[in-house]
Amino acid sequence: MTPHAELEAQIDRWRGYVQRNRAISPADVDELEDHLREQIADRQATGLDDEEAFLVAIKRLGNLDAVSREFAREHSDRLWKQLVLVPAGPDDASASAWRELAVVLALAVGAGVAVKAGSAWFDDGAALMRNLGLLVFPFLAAYFAWKRRLTGAVAATLIVPFAALAVALNVYPFAPAGSTGMLAALHAPVILWLLTGVAYVGGRWRSDKGRMDFVRFTGELAVYYTLLALGGAVLIALTLASLRAIGVDFQPVLEDWVLPFAVPGALVVAAWLVEAKQQVVENIAPVLTRVFTPLTVAMLLVLLTVLATAGGFVDIDRNLLILMDAILVLVLCLLLYSISARDPLAPPGLFDALQLALVIAALAVDAVMLTAMLARIAEFGYSPNKIAALGLNLLLLVHLLRAAWLAVGFLRGRLPFAAVERWQTRYLPVYGAWAAVVVVVFPPIFGFI
Amino acid sequence: MRIDKDLVAASATPLVLGILAEGDLYGYAILKRVSELSGGGMQWTDGMLYPLLHRLERLGYVSSLWGTSDAGRRRKHYTITPAGRDALADRQEQWTVVADALRQVWQTTQGPAAATEGWA
Numbered sequence: 001m002t003p004h005a006e007l008e009a010q011i012d013r014w015r016g017y018v019q020r021n022r023a024i025s026p027a028d029v030d031e032l033e034d035h036l037r038e039q040i041a042d043r044q045a046t047g048l049d050d051e052e053a054f055l056v057a058i059k060r061l062g063n064l065d066a067v068s069r070e071f072a073r074e075h076s077d078r079l080w081k082q083l084v085l086v087p088a089g090p091d092d093a094s095a096s097a098w099r100e101l102a103v104v105l106a107l108a109v110g111a112g113v114a115v116k117a118g119s120a121w122f123d124d125g126a127a128l129m130r131n132l133g134l135l136v137f138p139f140l141a142a143y144f145a146w147k148r149r150l151t152g153a154v155a156a157t158l159i160v161p162f163a164a165l166a167v168a169l170n171v172y173p174f175a176p177a178g179s180t181g182m183l184a185a186l187h188a189p190v191i192l193w194l195l196t197g198v199a200y201v202g203g204r205w206r207s208d209k210g211r212m213d214f215v216r217f218t219g220e221l222a223v224y225y226t227l228l229a230l231g232g233a234v235l236i237a238l239t240l241a242s243l244r245a246i247g248v249d250f251q252p253v254l255e256d257w258v259l260p261f262a263v264p265g266a267l268v269v270a271a272w273l274v275e276a277k278q279q280v281v282e283n284i285a286p287v288l289t290r291v292f293t294p295l296t297v298a299m300l301l302v303l304l305t306v307l308a309t310a311g312g313f314v315d316i317d318r319n320l321l322i323l324m325d326a327i328l329v330l331v332l333c334l335l336l337y338s339i340s341a342r343d344p345l346a347p348p349g350l351f352d353a354l355q356l357a358l359v360i361a362a363l364a365v366d367a368v369m370l371t372a373m374l375a376r377i378a379e380f381g382y383s384p385n386k387i388a389a390l391g392l393n394l395l396l397l398v399h400l401l402r403a404a405w406l407a408v409g410f411l412r413g414r415l416p417f418a419a420v421e422r423w424q425t426r427y428l429p430v431y432g433a434w435a436a437v438v439v440v441v442f443p444p445i446f447g448f449i
Numbered sequence: 450m451r452i453d454k455d456l457v458a459a460s461a462t463p464l465v466l467g468i469l470a471e472g473d474l475y476g477y478a479i480l481k482r483v484s485e486l487s488g489g490g491m492q493w494t495d496g497m498l499y500p501l502l503h504r505l506e507r508l509g510y511v512s513s514l515w516g517t518s519d520a521g522r523r524r525k526h527y528t529i530t531p532a533g534r535d536a537l538a539d540r541q542e543q544w545t546v547v548a549d550a551l552r553q554v555w556q557t558t559q560g561p562a563a564a565t566e567g568w569a
Contacts, residue, residue, distance in 0.1 A: 031523075034523065035477045037520075062494030063494075064496070067499075070496075071503075
């Protein structure tokens with residue numbers, strides 16, 4: 001133990017406390033800490049021991065609330081958290097931030113080049129669709145591999161499934177316009193996304209906390225990607241309109257060059273933004289989930305009523321079943337996102353009851369869907385599409401049932417919120433396993449139709 | 450003797466600018482200098498110095514530069530700018546007027562008092 005270990009620990013705790021103050025930036029904390037240490041050294045020189053010197057120095061620094069109010073008056077902008085992507089100043093931090101920006105841009109361009117090359121290479125649209133995820137994933141994974149300094153073993157756990165997936169998607173003789181090929185194209189991104197998660201958590205995929213972080217990351221990424229897409233759409237529309245007014249046809253350039261680069265590139269950039277801003281707009285997640293949870297409950301109730309009054313389940317349109325599956329997956333994402341955004345220590349409240357209502361409504365919809373599907377299978381026999389949908393619905397049913405059970409336990413104060421969280425994060429890999437079954441096992445079983 | 454809070458606040462800006470006019474300093478050293486100059490009479494709340502320095506920096510009166518202390522810590526040094534010197538000169542004039550006025554008032558109020566004593 002160093003002679004001043006206790007003092008160092010106290011200064012650390014003080015730093016942590018001051019840092020929580022939004023008006024005081026990390027650089028200001030450095031400045032204050034330097035001041036504090038000088039004061040302590042001077043007090044020690046007059047014969048005070050560590051503890052006394054620390055207390056006097058803290059006292060002299062003044063009431064932190066008053067000081068931070070003064071900081072806030074001077075830097076009111078800081079209360080609007082600012083995103084500093086590349087910190088100013090000739091520090092190491094700035095150099096590494098510039099390096100990161102360069103890496104991100106290179107990877108974003110790389111993803112664009114890969115997609116562009118892929119669209120030239122695969123003349124068949126279905127083959128391109130199957131491979132789209134494979135083309136973009138390496139660049140996103142490479143970013144996290146670089147950022148988290150992945151070990152060789154973790155890299156191998158990423159590369160081996162990736163290679164296996166690539167082989168399955170390209171070697172299987174999928175029938176043209178067949179459903180197994182389509183199912184594989186739809187399920188491959190799920191596997192790739194979970195692999196991205198392994199890269200995101202730096203290989204600690206067994207950790208519940210790590211998985212929850214990845215859920216949070218996914219939600220924020222969706223928000224950021226949407227914002228980038230909206231901004232991009234506005235820019236493109238304006239460019240398109242002005243060039244058309246001049247008489248230049250921009251459409252081919254847009255389709256052949258702008259979109260193939262912008263769409264995958266934005267994904268890498270969005271991932272980087274989420275990484276860079278973590279604390280900056282964290283408060284958007286709870287806001288969004290609070291707005292959309294009640295709305296989604298209302299939507300599910302409307303759907304249930306419509307389904308109930310529509311008559312026989314056998315007659316339900318096939319497209320409707322697919323749509324409902326998409327809705328249920330979306331509901332699940334919303335549920336996960338809102339769980340990830342909740343303070344795990346807060347006591348159960350109205351919003352948790354609302355979340356339970358969402359789960360129950362989703363369960364009801366899922367039950368209707370399962371009945372309809374079983375009825376269809378009994379009526380028309382099975383097909384790859386039906387089995388894939390049935391499997392997904394059963395997975396959702398188990399997920400939602402247990403989630404509802406745990407939510408009730410939490411609301412009645414019998415379970416900690418951690419139990420609710422744990423169930424969500426532990427269940428996630430099941431979806432990956434199911435997606436792998438659909439991609440790898442389904443085609444041979446059903447004869448690649 | 451303790452100096453009144455409002456008076457400390459009013460004199461803070463010219464004092465800091467004046468101290469920086471003597472040479473570049475970092476926060477803690479500025480406060481030590483204030484304490485020396487006032488014979489320990491002017492006690493600031495240490496933490497309040499930094500928002501003040503940041504305000505002066507925003508106004509362009511001082512500029513700052515991160516350096517390293519002897520112990521190897523990050524330390525921010527402040528330098529007065531030409532605009533800061535102008536502001537200091539302006540403040541000096543104002544304070545001279547105030548001090549002059551006060552001195553005259555002290556003299557007129559003290560004068561009769563001293564005279565009464567003389568007669569007694």
